Each structure stands twice: as structure tokens, then as C-alpha cells.
Amino acid sequence: MKVIAFERSVQGTGASRRLRNAGKTPGIIYGGTAEPKMIELDHNALFHALKKEAFHSSILDLEVGGTTEKALLRAFQMHPFKPLVLHVDFQRVSATEKIHVKVPLHFMNQETAPGVKLGHGIINHILNELEVSCLPGDLPEFIEVDMGAVELGQTVHLSDLKLPKGVTPITHGDDNPAVASIALPAGGVSEAASEGEGETPAA
Known part of the structure; x- marks a missing residue:
């Protein structure tokens, strides 16, 4: 699966809030030999991708500024009650490392x-x-x-x-x-037990 992201240079709570108001989600990609990179993604595309099972367990092609890296989704933070993705983390993967x-x-x-x-x-x-x-x-x-x-x-x-x-x-x-x-479901009885139903106990 391919994911399009853009580098972001401005950090902080205020900058993240402005990003979200503009329909973007702040994120980060880390791991490997490269430095962690702050990124931003289109919120609606990310929100729909998160509904797909494969997005959570597949190697993703994460394109940032024209360069594609192999990455895994590692974490994401949702708003407590709004359908809003607040932040997302990706980890770089190497073809030779488990x-x-x-x-x-x-x-x-x-x-x-x-x-x-x-x-x-x-x-x-x-x-x-x-x-x-x-x-x-x-x-x-x-x-x-x-x-x-x-x-x-x-x-x-x-x-x-x-x-x-x-x-x-x-x-x-x-x-x-x-x-x-x-x-058997709760309250269920086996066939052996049901065969004995209706019998009157000996006096």
C-alpha cells in the first residue's frame, strides 16, 4: 500500500492544531540509520486507510518529498470522541532485518x-x-x-x-x-444431557 506524506518543519501544539484545522494529520517516521522525520498526511485519506486491516499489518510504501521508504504503521492517536486522527507514527524497515x-x-x-x-x-x-x-x-x-x-x-x-x-x-x-x-453456548446442554430430560427420578 502506498502512503503519500509531506515533510513538516514547524512543530508544537499550535502548529499541530493548525495542521488539523487544514485537514492534515501530523506524524513521524523513525528507525533505521536515518534521522526521525516529521511529516504530515491528508487526514481523510489516512482516516479511511486506518479502517483497512492490511494498513495495520503490511509493509507500506511511504513517499515523502518524492522519496519512497518502506515502513510499518506503529501507532496512531485518535480524538477521544471525534472521528479525528491526532497523530501517527511510522517505523522504517530494512529488507535484511527481521x-x-x-x-x-x-x-x-x-x-x-x-x-x-x-x-x-x-x-x-x-x-x-x-x-x-x-x-x-x-x-x-x-x-x-x-x-x-x-x-x-x-x-x-x-x-x-x-x-x-x-x-x-x-x-x-x-x-x-x-x-x-x-x-456450547451459555445455558446450553449437550445431547447426552438432553436425552435424559423428561425422565422421572425413581421414588
Whole structure:
């Protein structure tokens, strides 16, 4: 994805306020061997880009003053109640240095999972994203979680996922965390329990 930005020389609260009043969002790009660079971006274009999942987890082509750099979105600040992006941070990336990125999980075949179709369970997404380490060229836009064979009461763990080549998961304390599970909804009863309904207890 390509992002157009412009250098800004004036800093401070007042300058940032004037930028926002003019439909611009102040930002910064940092990292690598170059100095941090203060930038400004068109607010409306940035606001709509932030709604796209790929904008948060893809290598971006950030053009500043006619020069394009590879970068990752690292942070953005929203107004507490207005649809207004107050500030945005980008980090430069090198093709030869590994990056740490949170990649969204896409859950596939949820409706056809045996635990849902036959067991009448519901899927619980324990994780919605996975932190990974990889070279920028190996960064996936998302990672698939195939629920197609998951039964009622089963849990999908990290070890069950097929990670793309060159992608290593980063776990914090738990080497094989749970990703998703299928369980009966609250108040639901299993088929075995429902078969016993209506029986009168022995006197």
C-alpha cells in the first residue's frame, strides 16, 4: 500500500492544531540509520486507510518529498470522541532485518466445523492476532486458522496453525497458546444431557 506524506518543519501544539484545522494529520517516521522525520498526511485519506486491516499489518510504501521508504504503521492517536486522527507514527524497515509485527488471524470454515454444524456449539476466538518475527518480504497480510475439522469441546492451539515460510511466532510465557475453541453456548446442554430430560427420578 502506498502512503503519500509531506515533510513538516514547524512543530508544537499550535502548529499541530493548525495542521488539523487544514485537514492534515501530523506524524513521524523513525528507525533505521536515518534521522526521525516529521511529516504530515491528508487526514481523510489516512482516516479511511486506518479502517483497512492490511494498513495495520503490511509493509507500506511511504513517499515523502518524492522519496519512497518502506515502513510499518506503529501507532496512531485518535480524538477521544471525534472521528479525528491526532497523530501517527511510522517505523522504517530494512529488507535484511527481521521485524516484530502483530498479524491478524482469519478464521476459515467456521460454519462447516463439526462442533458448530453437528454439535450446535459456538466458536470462541481466544486470539484475534498473532505476534510474529520475520523479514519484511515474508510478512503475511493475515494467518489462516482452519476450523473445518474442529469438534465440540476441542481447542485449536498455535501448534495447529500452518505458518508461512520464514514466519516465527513470538509467545510470551506460553509456547503453545490456545487460539480458538468450540463450546456450547451459555445455558446450553449437550445431547447426552438432553436425552435424559423428561425422565422421572425413581421414588
